[in-house]
Amino acid sequence: MGDDVKVQHFIDSLDFSTEEYNALFSLANKIIASPTEYQSLCSGRLMATLFYEPSTRTRLSFEAAMMRLGGQVLSVANSATSSAVKGETLADTIRTAAGYADIIVLRHPKEGAARLASLYAPVPVINGGDGAREHPTQTLTDMFTIQTYEGRLDNLTIALCGDLKYGRTIHSLIKALARRGKTRFFLISPEELRLPEHVKEEVLDGGAGVEIQETTRMEKGLREADVLYMTRIQKERFFNEEDYIKLRDTYILTPEKMALAKERMIVMHPLPRVTEITGEVDKDKRAVYFQQARLGMFVRMALIAYLLEVV
Amino acid sequence: MLRVDAIKKGIVLDHIQAGNGIKIFERLGLRNAEYSVALLMNVPSTKMVRKDMIKISDILNLDLTMLGLLDPSTTVNFIEDGKVTNKVTVELPGRVVGLIECKNPRCITSYERHGPSIFMLVDKETKEYKCFYCGERVKV
Numbered sequence A: 001m002g003d004d005v006k007v008q009h010f011i012d013s014l015d016f017s018t019e020e021y022n023a024l025f026s027l028a029n030k031i032i033a034s035p036t037e038y039q040s041l042c043s044g045r046l047m048a049t050l051f052y053e054p055s056t057r058t059r060l061s062f063e064a065a066m067m068r069l070g071g072q073v074l075s076v077a078n079s080a081t082s083s084a085v086k087g088e089t090l091a092d093t094i095r096t097a098a099g100y101a102d103i104i105v106l107r108h109p110k111e112g113a114a115r116l117a118s119l120y121a122p123v124p125v126i127n128g129g130d131g132a133r134e135h136p137t138q139t140l141t142d143m144f145t146i147q148t149y150e151g152r153l154d155n156l157t158i159a160l161c162g163d164l165k166y167g168r169t170i171h172s173l174i175k176a177l178a179r180r181g182k183t184r185f186f187l188i189s190p191e192e193l194r195l196p197e198h199v200k201e202e203v204l205d206g207g208a209g210v211e212i213q214e215t216t217r218m219e220k221g222l223r224e225a226d227v228l229y230m231t232r233i234q235k236e237r238f239f240n241e242e243d244y245i246k247l248r249d250t251y252i253l254t255p256e257k258m259a260l261a262k263e264r265m266i267v268m269h270p271l272p273r274v275t276e277i278t279g280e281v282d283k284d285k286r287a288v289y290f291q292q293a294r295l296g297m298f299v300r301m302a303l304i305a306y307l308l309e310v311v
Numbered sequence B: 001m002l003r004v005d006a007i008k009k010g011i012v013l014d015h016i017q018a019g020n021g022i023k024i025f026e027r028l029g030l031r032n033a034e035y036s037v038a039l040l041m042n043v044p045s046t047k048m049v050r051k052d053m054i055k056i057s058d059i060l061n062l063d064l065t066m067l068g069l070l071d072p073s074t075t076v077n078f079i080e081d082g083k084v085t086n087k088v089t090v091e092l093p094g095r096v097v098g099l100i101e102c103k104n105p106r107c108i109t110s111y112e113r114h115g116p117s118i119f120m121l122v123d124k125e126t127k128e129y130k131c132f133y134c135g136e137r138v139k140v
Helices: A018-033 A056-068 A090-100 A113-120 A136-150 A168-178 A197-206 A218-224 A241-248 A279-283 A289-307 B021-027
Strands: A046-051 A072-076 A103-108 A125-130 A156-161 A183-188 A211-215 A227-230 A266-268 B010-017 B037-045 B049-057 B075-080 B083-089 B095-097 B118-123 B128-131 B137-139
Touching: A018 A136, A018 A289, A046 A056, A046 A090, A056 A072, A056 A103, A056 A125, A056 A136, A056 A289, A090 A103, A090 A113, A103 A113, A113 A125, A125 A136, A125 A289, A136 A168, A136 A227, A136 A266, A136 A289, A156 A168, A156 A218, A168 A183, A168 A197, A183 A218, A197 A211, A211 A218, A266 A289, B010 B021, B021 B037, B021 B049
Parallel strands: A046 A072, A046 A103, A103 A125, A156 A183, A156 A227, A183 A211, A227 A266
Antiparallel strands: B010 B049, B010 B075, B037 B049, B075 B083, B095 B118, B118 B128, B128 B137
């Protein structure tokens, strides 16, 4: 703390305005259209990825993004086994890493860790996920995917299915979409995993024309949705294995269920998927979750370039 | 009754709930003050039965931001030339540093030595604050 340099970070999905989101999407589209034009944009720049909990996908996505921009990556695959074990505080680790790198990606199991890191870092910090709270680049990825396939981010019916209580990607996505207005949400979850009240209130206050319908039945939301967003029910959220197994198999997307949905609906998933989408669904052209992961890399390229002020 | 002279210039914190005076005294760092300070406890009051008061002589620029949180009943009188020049009732501060502890066990502040606790006011009516780091809400 005490640094007077104004540095922009990306900690919370609502840190960026809708205009900033749109600018990032526009840049990501330019990168997709002519990747060679951007392949040396971050030449000579270093990104440090500090991951205090494992997340192969997110780390690979960030590292691929930086490398495709011509930058290089300093990576600590599991920071929790290194300096933190010796008792070093996050604030100290961040200040040290900021001395080596031009930009930092932090994933940490504690909520608000990235916000704290941003107070100490004289270089941009990107929140790669902090506990059950935020994962803003997943939101960026999700919004970019919807924009790409639907051509808009308002006037949509979005069905969200699975763990809506602990699924951090869900909370951020709902808030960011609600900000665009005129969105209808179908929240499909077991009673035990419903969207928390405070998130619901925030969403309803957030944008004009936002509607929320809650249901425990998957079929209802499926028929009307433009977007079906599936999530994993995470084992680590349960104290009791029996409860986990019972709920895990509640909402499984199969080709039979897909037959109920619109021809133009898209199925999204933050990955990794476990059992909630059967392998057969992958063949359906509406299943876009692997393309979603790829789009995530491009929009992360745009984010890195924006925060490093090289565009 | 105990008598403390009126001050010519300074700040008088009045209508403090009996018992809160010492907390405010400590929080404002008045223990180390280089000017005269009187902490009056259990002063008879027609409105409050008993109240605490703090009289601070000679200075007018004390940071009183946290008063609203410590004791919202407090009134602040600014004195110059022996007269009250400004009388204000305190408000809940927009940002509270180091005073509220986050109760969320998953919050980074629950295990990080660095980093002061920071809470932001969300709702004046319900007196609700939100942890700057994890977003946990508390009512004060």
